Amino acid sequence: MTAKIRELESLLDNVAKIHAGDAITGTLFYTLFQGEADADLMNTACFDVFALGNHEFDDGDATLVKFLDVLGSDQTCDTTTIAANVIPAVGTPLAPVTANDYIQPYVIKEFQGQKVAFIGIDIADKTRFSSQPLPTTQFLDEVETAQAYVDALSAMGIDNIVLVTHYGYKNDLALAQAVTGVDAIIGGDSHTLLGNLGQYGLPSAGDYPTLTTNADGDPVCVAQAWQYAQVVGELAVTFREGKVDTCGGTPHLLLGDAFERNRQPITEPERIEILGLIDADPDLGVVTPDPTAEAILAAYADQVDELSQEVIGEAGEVICERRVPTEPRGSAPCDGDAVSLSGAQLDVNGGFSQQVVTDAFLARAFRADLALQNGGGVRITIPEGEITIGTAYTLLPFSNTLVELELSGQEVLDSIEDGLAFYASNPGGNTGAFPYGSRIRWNIDMNQAKGARISAVEVKDRSTRIWSPLDPAETYIVVTNSFLANGGDGYATFKAAADDGRVTDTFINYAQGFVDYLVQDLGGGDLFVPLPEDFSTQSFEPLP
Missing domain, CATH: 3.90.780.10 (5'-Nucleotidase, C-terminal domain)
Structure with a gap:
């Protein structure tokens, strides 16, 4: 994933690298290293924006802080963690001094003199009841919070608005239609694959991006990049006078260059034929792992392998x-x-x-x-x-x-x-x-x-x-x-x-x-x- 992100970053202008939540838990890497491995690998991609997901709270606020500390320890990387509807109590691990010590409601980026705001929204009830946040940490209504911050940013003269949500694809579509002023939504949580990958046996829930309208009737681009680091989503949006002018994109499915059938390696000339088919489809791409990320991963993987191979x-x-x-x-x-x-x-x-x-x-x-x-x-x-x-x-x-x-x-x-x-x-x-x-x-x-x-x-x-x-x-x-x-x-x-x-x-x-x-x-x-x-x-x- 790091290799693909760096490749796209070198080819494109005005890039914002976005992670829509659930960065931790789910693998032995988290079980053994409590988020340290995840943060170190995320820093090789150097995300601009990271929105909290429900699984960030699986082991409580204090464990989340340990992960965020490692994420913020790389001085060459400036990742802002956002979640407008997550309000930790002051004096707790996520808010030792102020409510925004670790979590910001939004971040503003400037591209060619134009400001774009990214507002974070976490899925409230699921995080409250399906994870283990502190009882004092509040999770506010997603729609009401999104609208409140859109209004606040509009009053500041910022009308290019992207919601970065961990809320689910269907919920994102409903959220878009319920909120005025929103232009795009980058989402997570539902593990939804979008795009035209059905011919490869991968079920798609809709177009990448999916076009809908907001409460004003203006266009909104909605995108999500499936699950488990298998896709890098490339969403291209242009704004004109505070509204979406054009919207398109590609869900890049990340592939290696070795293939098997019934656990047996596929050899030449069929392998060359497969590589040709991959090269002809813009949604597919063979990716050589980034060497820096690979070296960091290897250090953790060696420790995991000792346990996991039995x-x-x-x-x-x-x-x-x-x-x-x-x-x-x-x-x-x-x-x-x-x-x-x-x-x-x-x-x-x-x-x-x-x-x-x-x-x-x-x-x-x-x-x-x-x-x-x-x-x-x-x-x-x-x-x-x-x-x-x-x-x-x-x-x-x-x-x-x-x-x-x-x-x-x-x-x-x-x-x-x-x-x-x-x-x-x-x-x-x-x-x-x-x-x-x-x-x-x-x-x-x-x-x-x-x-x-x-x-x-x-x-x-x-x-x-x-x-x-x-x-x-x-x-x-x-x-x-x-x-x-x-x-x-x-x-x-x-x-x-x-x-x-x-x-x-x-x-x-x-x-x-x-x-x-x-x-x-x-x-x-x-x-x-x-x-x-x-x-x-x-x-x-x-x-x-």
Whole structure:
């Protein structure tokens, strides 16, 4: 990514390098180095603007400060961190003296004598409930905050406005239409791929950029650059008299020059033919890694490799990740209505990797009757073949432990409904709250009101393995992750039980629980997708 950014910077005029959030967590690099590796690599690209995302708060405000300190330690790089709707309390790590010690609401850049303002917007509810910020850190309404700062900048005579949001593609389109004076939005959070890459099996949600209008009826350019450093977005905007005059761009998919088919290297002359096809498509490009960035990465990677290469099991098939059954994510074969070897269906039963992980949690919580967890806590598709410790900690990258809660059957029902309600409150941004369970199954109808969305709820006895209706009056031991037990992702019933003292923290890191499941329960053998009747979601009616 650094190489591509530097290449574009050398070819273009009036460049602003923008990062739209979620720079940290999600890999072993963060688990081991707590943001230091991420910041050092970001500094090789030297972003002008960095907007906070929800995952910046996964380990609290103090850990975020450590990352921002490293990000700001490179004197040759001047990255401004922005988030207009994030207000830390003075005296806390993010605001030791003033609310703007670490976070600015906006930054103003000048190009050819014209000022352009970049306003930061973080996704409020998701960050508040799906991460772990301090209770004193405020997250203000996204639309109201954006409009307030557009108005303030307009009063200063600045009418070229770019919102840098970590808010989700669909939310960005709605935000554009709700706010006056906005000209462009660079977004993140929803991992949305835009552009014309469908011919390569990569699902696109819209044009790059997507053109819409603001509340004044003036044009707005909306762009997002997919996920995991796989695309560098090049958005070209010209302004005339405070409005967008032209707008275009390219999502550059970053490729190497070696190719495989069924894990076998592709050789000449086919390799040369593939390189020719890549060269003919402006959206594709072979990129040689930047040597400075590569050297910095190597120093960290050597340490990570020692841990991550140990093989702990084998995936007997591709185990697709998906949060909500009818909302595809990722690449083929997981971007369609994939069916596992067992007959489970992504668009009916939901994510295969989500279900496997939930089963692993239950297996390692020896007194639990069932497991419940959030789909967003599981981050990747498990490829067919060797599973390593690195795979496990990439699959489950957060600092969570396995926690047991003592719940009534009614509270179990209420907890599932909590997750569905949080998802329904913002289906474009809260997909991570969607519930998964082990030894419990249900039917879901999202067209119903909260409290009536699940039906035919059954639990499977751990000893007899017989399914029977869940008893609202019975007491169940439920294993979940510590994030949900603390009320994350809207799971208020979990938090109430924990606050009531009906909680036991096993202090087993949840990724380690998955490792132990593969090594001890499966004996390092093959991992397959469960039978469809053992999935938590048996049928699913989506939101209208």
